[in-house]
Amino acid sequence: MLSGIAPAISEAIDQEMAGNPNVVVLGEDVTYWGAVFGFTAGLFQKYGRERVIDTPITEQTFMGMAVGAAATGLRPVVSLMFVDFLGTCFDQIYNHMAKNHYMSGGQFPMPVTIVTAVGGGYGDAGQHSELLYGLFGNVPGIKVVVPATAHDAKGLTATALADPNPVVIFGHKLLTGHPGVPFEGEEEDVPKDPYTIPFGQAAVRREGTDLTIIATALMVRRSLQAAARLAEHGISAEVIDVRTLVPLDIDTLVASARRTGRVLLVDEDYRSFGTTGELAFRIQAGAFDRLRAPIHRVAVPDVPIPFAEPLEQAVIPSVTRIVDAARALTGVPATAR
């Protein structure tokens, strides 16, 4: 049994490291603190500083080192402590890691796995609470993995570690199981033996007929809670966990949209020019003739994540807001709470 995606991810890394001496872990505080939220917990004790290396606080340099190391036979696993820090290293990620295979005419694959902590809801405010996977998804050459369960986290991490391309694993802090932040996941039965989950396969977490709710990471959990409440009101919601944004399993999303005729996108990333817009475009392209209403979305309005609790709660999608949006979409007015 595992509680949280962090021990699941570290277990997958451990199992890969045991069999592949080229896997090394790089980043800030990856030894004693296990990359703060536990994604690399236990690896230092087992593999030592030869393979689990604390770097100076120089994101652009250790991301650049990962580029050079990946070009010369290593398979780096890099911790980007908080995704919000990507501004300090995005050049090495999007200009090099993501492009070198293409720009070199296929000569230099970039087998790098980045693990980063994302999400808010615990008062860490504007520079420590974002998702930002839309930025990564916007750039060609990066696979975007967003696990919502420990089981998925382990299997998707194993797949990432076997992938010859840059993969970024977005680990939501409220799903990590780290004792310092709230935990909205649940205890899961995760197989001890290694296994993989292929990229590009969305998971239908709950079947329904009246609308399709599409979400990632923490928002999958909240959407499932919302679906349970909606059922009490006679609304049958299907909940789909996208699992990987790049590659995207558009077929599953479109098939569900065609079945239910209504789509609600729930996203903890910023609202504009991002994931929800892209998903909506692709879904309408495949399901337009079956849609009974415009596609709705609940996402972070275009403001930085604020600090104070009432302010933060006002912008990060909640179960109540998902329920209200679903009711509006299905033509049932929101009731007094």
Next chain:
Amino acid sequence: MWRPEPSDADLPVRIAEAGLDRDVLLAAYRRMCLIRVFEEAVRSRYWIGKTSTFNMAAEPIRGELHLAIGHEAVAVGVCALLGDADAVVSTHRAHHHALAKGVDPGRLAAEMFGKATGLCRGKGGEMHLFARNKRFLNSGIVGASYPQAAGAAFSFQRQGNRNLAVAFSGEGAANHGTFSETLNAAALWQLPLVIVIEDNLYADATPKWAAQAVNQQFQRAQSHNVPAYLVDGMDVIDVHAAARRAVDRARDGYGPTVIEAVCYRYRGHFEGDPENYRTREEVELWQRLDPIPRLADRLRRLGWADDATLTGLREAAAHDAVQAVRFAEDSPPPEPVEALAGVFA
């Protein structure tokens, strides 16, 4: 810009100290000639269709062109000490590094012409040159080469071999945070890394004095416990002497070294550069230090080559360069559908 003419009184001593011999120097001469003629040949093709109106989109060579004429001694002096398994990470000005590392000149030229036979099948262009068989990597982003070379050095250290990685850059890049960050990390972990800074006095159009609070990079290197050599980058013997120490140090596990090679680019930052930041006289002064005739003079004085030998080497190099450009010109363009392939491995 005044520079003293270097004295050659100690030439035999310096050559011995650098571990050089006749064969190495003749090979260096030929390689430097190859770079020079290659660059001149590419330049002549670049300006076809651009002479009346300068339009970077005009064929046969599109985009920017950053020639390395004047930088030959740095690239050759360093790369003469490297094997195929050693890594080089280069910059927006990369042609000479590629040729010095042994990258195929024909496929290099073909990449610059945007041909299917190019190193990167026409997807990279002259600022993004890659050659896996020579462990040659490249970035057009100033300052990006340092950490990537450190990463390759990190690989070699983990793999327990005696390979090393070389990061080339200009002196402008040394103002970037990656330089200090990489020096710190490489010194901390004693990485087999050599950072070679081609100090050509100008970062694009910005003179060094307008951008740098310290005059020399060795001052910065010393602050990170990294030894540094300040060398005459127009003198392949001087470059080679420092590079040999740096390369040996790296291979023997003693960590990184900085080589600061003062050189001069005779062409603009890019072709089409108005060069309004320097005078014609300054360029002509530096032409008196042209690394190729200087090496030829020394080979003659040492009795290691006569005019006929040198002419033969120059002609052989010119033949290779011309063949390379011809290969590029005769090669087919890539199929448009190729544009959509290869984002992921």
